[in-house]
Amino acid sequence: MTNLIRRDLIIQKSQLYLFIPCILFFIFAGTHLPAFFIFVFAGFFIPINAYSYDEKAETNILLNSLPYTRTQIIASRYIGAIFYMAVSIGIAIVLFSLFNRAFTWADIGIGIGITLTLFAIAFPLFYLLKPGHIGTAIVIGFVLVVVLSQVTMTFLEEHLTSIVQFLSSASTPALYISSAGIIIMLYTASWLFSQMIYQRKAF
Template sequence: MLNLIKRDVILQKRQLLFYIPFIVFFILMGAPPVLIFLVASIFIPFNTYAYDEKVETNILLNSLPYTRTEIIASRYLGAIAYMILSIGVTSVALLAFNKHFTMADIAIGSGLFLLFAALTFPLFQIFKQGYITTVILISFILLTWISRPIALYINEHLTAIIDFVDNTSVTVLYIGATFFIMLIYIISWGITHSIYQRKAF
């Protein structure tokens, strides 16, 4: 299964060259750190999906000694793995450019990413090849467009909340959000898994 996750890097060697400039571009544009964390996390897993919507890729993967369960699991676990990696890279880039960011930025950015992944991954199995990339692209542009004011709004109000509410309830808030997102992610995994099991290639 680790091989399936590592595959993404081999597949995207060339795209990865653009990865750092891509992050730097967002930093220079003055995008809020939350958005940068989100965009950086999306890069690798969604690029993989752009490859994997092809029928041929599914024929290859399913002819190799992998089970369908493993193929889907590698997507969901891989998304988390690459998200963590992206957070690391983005943090370093932000520090290098002397941009301030907080743990809250990371938490919200990764939370939004997982939510976005959970909502879109099953769509890749439902929509026909060729359409899905457009669907995701449009929804992502929309999300990016509305996320900035939302992120700013959330950021402001979170500081306000931090000012008003004591530490324990913030922790409760975070734990609650974490559980909520985890639940959505697991449900999404289950749905994608059951669709993929029944697919014909």
């Protein structure tokens, strides 16, 4: 299964050259963006690109001809996503520090939480929907979210005041623990759902 995780990195060697320049672009040009958005982009980059590549190349046919079970294939996706997210966010933290871009541990935590939530939503779509341009649509959607982030934050502040006040009143440890628990359950449910879909697919 380790080879399956390594494969996600190998198949996108050319795209990896864009990773650090993209992070640097957001660091310098995205000063209006919260730091956690950049961490989300960093964590999102490799796993979603790998899915997009497989979607276009119909790699699942090849994977199912190799000596791996479908359970292992799905597990490698979800475990690999966590691994590459951690490495990518680690690189982003180093770049933030080198170029004196301010960030907090809360930014890192929020970035990880949002990234895992996006994975949990996006991954089953690659197995549930017909192959085509799912990956491209997800990436474009993410870029739009980043571009419209300021508008979104303003909207949330105006219309979700009561929720914001409730979250502000909650203790920080309790908020982080409950959020982590919800995200873990969502990610696990997504993993099981993807596995169920994949087991039934014909390639």
